[in-house]
Amino acid sequence: MLIGHCVIANLEGHNGEFAKAFAELAEAERLMHIWDVPPIYYLAMITLVKCELWLAQGRTDLAQAWLARLGQTYTGDQAAAAPEFHPQLPLHIELQQALLDSIQGAPALAEQRLDKLVEHGRESGRQMLNVMALNQKVALWLAQGRDPEARQAFAQALEAAVGGALQPFEWAVRAHPAWVREQLQQGPATPLRQTLLERLPAAVAREPLEQHHGEALSSRELAVLQLIAQGCSNQEISDQLFISLHTVKTHASHINSKLGVERRTQAVARAQELGLLG
Incomplete structure (x- = not known):
């Protein structure tokens, strides 16, 4: 149930419905408290979703402060164990930290973090992590005008997500529809490519x-x-x-x-x- 509330909050945030997103997280926290679930099992996951929402809102001060706390707790040499149902929590903290780095004008540091996450995701078979990190690299490189690298990373993300993973691509569909359409039309036809094409706005005649x-x-x-x-x-x-x-x-x-x-x-x-x- 906790995971469900967090996913719904994340989806609401992607749609710009931030009040609904935070309400979902508040409901999750309320239920955990009523059921006397120890905070160690749920608080970090809820906080990480809040950080993602704060970054989407441009509230980087809040995101920076809480990502630092999460990082101190779950990453490093003396890191606490991640909750059993979310063993990838430290990696997702790094993913959000990379996003914060790029927003704060530190693209080199963001790229370094993302390179490590892509490598880890590939080696460990964590495909969703790999897809999310690759999409962040696409965003980073497009912002820097590094189109060839962005194209390569996007192709890698599509290959890694062939089993089905739409959400990591939503930002690109929304922010770069023409560019995404061009990339999708250049590759082989797959169910994922077709679904993404259907989510794009109608092609614009120039x-x-x-x-x-x-x-x-x-x-x-x-x-x-x-x-x-x-x-x-x-x-x-x-x-x-x-x-x-x-x-x-x-x-x-x-x-x-x-x-x-x-x-x-x-x-x-x-x-x-x-x-x-x-």
């Missing part, structure tokens, strides 16, 4: 935009535009796409210029007219 304004939006500009349409602030877009606030503003300026508008509300309306938002 011709109407080119006819109106001469230049199509890039895949990154489309990703920024999608988040603008969802009501995200510049800071939230920065956090979700792992890019600086300056870069967000630059993309927004280019979007307005290409769409021939002056404000983001006008950009969203124009994009809907052109079918850019699916």
